[in-house]
Amino acid sequence: MAFGLYSLIEAVILCLNAVCVLHEERFLSKIGWGTDQRGFGEQPGIKTQIMNLVRSIRTVMRIPLIGINVVVILFMLVMG
């Protein structure tokens, strides 16, 4: 039951990494989750919203994640 705040932070960082790893052309467009198949004016569905979310996370978090990952890896190397 030692699921504390530090574990939560680790889990969040891993999830963010997992989202950032998804590649636009190599992966997402092949399974039909690319950015281009979207119509204007219609109510955005669940898939569109998820794609929006994935793309926003990738845009915003790509650069900061590099630093965060380095810090966390060093921290875990030192603390075990």
Place this chain on the structure above:
Amino acid sequence: MDIPSSYRQSSGKRKPSKKGGSKPQLFDDTSQSVQSPPPLGYGPPQAGFMDPSQGNQSFGAGHQGAPAWGHQQFPGQQLFNDPMANMAMQYGSSLAGQGKDLVNKNLEKYVSTSKLKYYFAVDTSYVAKKLMTLFFPFTKKDWSIKFNQDQPVAPRFDENAPDLYIPVMAFVTYILVSGVVLGTQERFTPEHLGMQASTALVWLIIELVAVMLSLYIMNLTTDLKYMDILAYIGYKFVGMIFILLGGMLFQSTGFYGLLVWFSLTIIFFLVRTLKVQILPHTQGEEHHGHGTKRSLYLIVTISLMQPVLMWWLTRHIVFAK
């Protein structure tokens, strides 16, 4: 030009208080010097702070115009310490005020402290009514929020409004009661309190993020702020306190009996409350079946998650492994 005038007033006020003991005639002088027109050489306090001699001279010029200044033989020395101290204090307090404004503004951006105080505007009758609703919600008829939803409603005026007072107090009480329960089983250590608090907080955050994410992904437009959601998912701690106490007194019978009862009440409570909060806005726009169905799914999911979390957060405390 705001700062020098206030500086002048404050220096006029401070002087008699400092020197009034030895030279009482200074009271009249300072009042006159306050009434006299502002001297030209004042400038902003920052300039005077960087160049003390200039500020000092301007001070001497300004105050020598007053007739009974009493220390005309050493005007510079007499005035050097006090105005400079005042000036520095003024400058520092203005800096501190700027810093406070900055902190308030940034805090406002993330936590919205002005909205936060509405969630704690409770009184005794509201808390009693809300607790009664949480214990036995089945006979309650009116679940609507009466006030305008654009601005937050003080729970004092509307008993169906969400508050954060009961969740916060219930959370703290849950931590303490879990310490008591662990103490009766001879396995209490001080670290347990921190671990319980951390674990409960983490599950609360996960639940909050999950609800916010699903609200976004399902594209549901609601008036629910994240504070509201935090309040609604925090009400389960009220039941968890009693589940813990029941488990402590009557072992597994009390634990499961109270767990079932409070699961039913929290499901009923949340379904009725969230139906008011989430559903009307999908009906208000042009009616499409997906929105209402999705929000119904979401309400049911949120409500059904509560018993699972209640069980998960109390099980390991009551039953030793």
